Amino acid sequence: MTVFADSSALVTRYASEAEQVELGSPPEIIVSVLARVEVPSAIWRKQRMGELSVADAAILVAAFEADYHGLDARPDGFVAVAVGPAIVERAARLVAVHALRAYDAVQLASALSVTEVVPECSGFAALDRRLRAAAAAEGLALVPPAEVC
Numbered sequence: 321m322t323v324f325a326d327s328s329a330l331v332t333r334y335a336s337e338a339e340q341v342e343l344g345s346p347p348e349i350i351v352s353v354l355a356r357v358e359v360p361s362a363i364w365r366k367q368r369m370g371e372l373s374v375a376d377a378a379i380l381v382a383a384f385e386a387d388y389h390g391l392d393a394r395p396d397g398f399v400a401v402a403v404g405p406a407i408v409e410r411a412a413r414l415v416a417v418h419a420l421r422a423y424d425a426v427q428l429a430s431a432l433s434v435t436e437v438v439p440e441c442s443g444f445a446a447l448d449r450r451l452r453a454a455a456a457a458e459g460l461a462l463v464p465p466a467e468v469c
Contacts, residue, residue: 323463
């Protein structure tokens with residue numbers, strides 16, 4: 321299954337979270353370019369909060385970057401979707417309908433745009449409940465399913 325993964329779900333691949341999301345492995349994962357900043361930010365925040373050592377955070381960020389850029393033994397990496405004017409416009413409409421935070425709306429708009437051109441992308445992975453509810457309302461299949469989260 322090909323899945324669009326919000327940054328909150330991606331973080332669980334690298335750092336322990338109360339909730340984990342099974343996403344599969346690249347290239348089955350499509351992400352927004354926002355993940356390039358959001359995932360390392362979340363990992364470094366864990367380090368600042370004392371949940372990770374500096375060395376561990378650096379290793380986790382390097383592992384994410386290897387997947388994102390398709391380095392090492394992971395030649396395909398993630399498929400990253402650029403954020404252009406059409407996605408921004410769609411996100412602006414989504415914030416009004418679903419009361420989403422700005423970047424959550426951009427993530428959802430990106431996922432919706434992807435599903436229009438990549439029909440095999442049948443899942444949307446996120447941990448944020450409001451974002452998951454908005455994705456479900458927009459017709460996306462949730463990963464994990466709603467009853468799991």
